[in-house]
Amino acid sequence: MSNKQIIYNTPPTSSIDPSLSSGTFRLHTVPRPEQVPADKVLVRVHYLSLDPAMRQWLTAKRSYIAPVERGAVMRGQSIAQVVAVGSDLSSQYQLGDWVVAYSGWQEYAVVGAREAEKVAVPPGGRPTDAMSVLGVTGLTAYFGMLEVGQPRPGDTVVVSGAAGATGMVAGQIARIQGAKRVVGLAGSKDKCEFLVRELGFDAAVNYKEPDWRKQLKEATPEYIDVFFDNVGGEILDACLARAARDARFAICGAISQYNAAKPQGPASFMFVISQRVTMKGFIVFDYAKKYPAALKELASWLAQGKIKRKEHIVPGGLEAAPQALVDLYQGANTGKMMVEVAPVGEAQTKAKL
Ligand SMILES: NC(=O)c1ccc[n+]([C@@H]2O[C@H](COP(=O)([O-])OP(=O)(O)OC[C@H]3O[C@@H](n4cnc5c(N)ncnc54)[C@H](OP(=O)(O)O)[C@@H]3O)[C@@H](O)[C@H]2O)c1
Incomplete structure (x- = not known):
């Protein structure tokens, strides 16, 4: 049996080139591992996580994590199923267990116990939640909102990238905390309607409409107490100009700048001083001890x-991943973006999604 892999091929100059023949990545096929070392398990990847940070992992700049090495399997997390267990791990895993695996972009991966966390599905949950609302994105929203943003009853809270995996959870947590007004920024009319109708945001602003700054002003009549920013750039700038006195700006991401050859900082920086804004970046891993x-x-x-979630699953197997990653930066998704590497129907019967 074979194992398809997607290899990091050529550093992108700005945006990722999704072509598998001459682009950022290339397809490689190797035999599927048959022997599993005693301290490892063999997993079959079913759903691959796509994350905005992946663009930065391809850049050799100082960051919170080392870049992916050229020629290596592209880094990534997945929902996978255990298909073989090394002898030392037979009390920990059973065939058919679902895991969140640090598998990389490949169909099969040999991983150690630290790289294969068993998925415990809570009441009302499903295994793919372990890669979204009950995984890194949910945790990012949780700690960014609660530990950095610290919304209080009566606050106006604004979230950018609000219809994305992290943003939609962040906004709903602000509501649970008693925020007076929760406002989302997103890139389409449908996304804005989803935020208000399905998730109970008080208002949503489509930043692709020409008068979005005016709409943001109208949506924040008492200014912004907490801003959870996934986007950076012009949106961060506009929100700084709407900051309330002593506002907290939780800087989670800056997706608008990830593909930019020359990233831009906010021009309205003086509002940090005049409104005594606290602006704090964070990385979810900093809170690892508090995950449970x-x-x-x-x-x-x-x-x-109290929290609703949405997934955006791209069909087409492993080969669909590079184009899906490009589409993530174009806002193709509402909710957590994943690529279906192998349909659930092909999974072992023991554990069903
Ligand atoms: N600090 C941490 O520890 C940590 C951990 C995980 C993720 N993050 C960050 O959190 C953010 C969200 O990640 P996610 O995984 O939840 O992805 P996501 O929000 O589900 O997907 C990305 C979304 O960003 C929006 N976007 C893309 N380009 C944009 C632009 N130029 N301006 C405004 N919006 C744009 C798109 O929605 P629209 O249609 O609305 O444009 C797209 O759907 C990212 O910045 C990511 O790097 C940080």
């Missing part, structure tokens, strides 16, 4: 219907 308690709370909010 956070996951428990997120799972209980999910079970109670």
